[in-house]
Amino acid sequence: MALTRERKEMLVRQFAEMAARSSALIFTENQGLTVAEMTQVRRRVREAEGAYHVVKNTLLRLALAQAGLPIPDELLRGPTAVSFCLGEVPPVAKALVEATKELERLQIKGGILEGRVMDPEGIRALADLPTREVLMAQVLGGIQGPARQVAGVVAGGIRQILNLLQARIEQLETA
Numbered sequence: 001m002a003l004t005r006e007r008k009e010m011l012v013r014q015f016a017e018m019a020a021r022s023s024a025l026i027f028t029e030n031q032g033l034t035v036a037e038m039t040q041v042r043r044r045v046r047e048a049e050g051a052y053h054v055v056k057n058t059l060l061r062l063a064l065a066q067a068g069l070p071i072p073d074e075l076l077r078g079p080t081a082v083s084f085c086l087g088e089v090p091p092v093a094k095a096l097v098e099a100t101k102e103l104e105r106l107q108i109k110g111g112i113l114e115g116r117v118m119d120p121e122g123i124r125a126l127a128d129l130p131t132r133e134v135l136m137a138q139v140l141g142g143i144q145g146p147a148r149q150v151a152g153v154v155a156g157g158i159r160q161i162l163n164l165l166q167a168r169i170e171q172l173e174t175a
Contacts, residue, residue, distance in 0.1 A: 018084045022085050026108065026111040027076070028100075029079055029080065045083050054081045055080060057076040075110045093124075094127040096108060
């Protein structure tokens with residue numbers, strides 16, 4: 001069924017808005033996937049706070065131009081699906097990378113992050129990043145370690161002074 005011009009314009013606007021709101025876009029090739037497999041990929045991406053859409057390359061080019069993003073011609077060849085990362089990027093990348101391990105026909109083409117085009121290896125590297133909560137915990141742990149050591153040194157010095165004063169008090173009491 002052919003899309004009407006109005007429908008195409010509406011899709012381009014929707015995809016441009018989603019692209020502008022997204023922290024990253026990840027492009028995949030999905031040729032040969034069954035409906036059940038596509039549903040599985042969509043569910044995984046949705047759970048990771050993303051959206052997964054099969055888009056005509058010409059409409060996606062127009063949407064990227066409207067959103068002010070680069071148009072990666074090398075990624076827009078053949079059947080293309082795009083994941084919009086509406087939350088954090090690593091969980092969406094991880095969902096797609098895990099899906100490619102299970103579904104041979106699903107392949108990551110690359111993506112756009114902060115206005116830069118990324119290759120598939122860059123997307124896989126994003127998938128290996130820990131979540132924001134884990135990163136925050138690691139930073140806090142890095143800060144707390146030295147602070148705890150300083151507190152231990154200060155407390156040790158105070159204990160030594162108190163022990164010295166207590167010994168002097170005992171010495172004066174016996175004298």
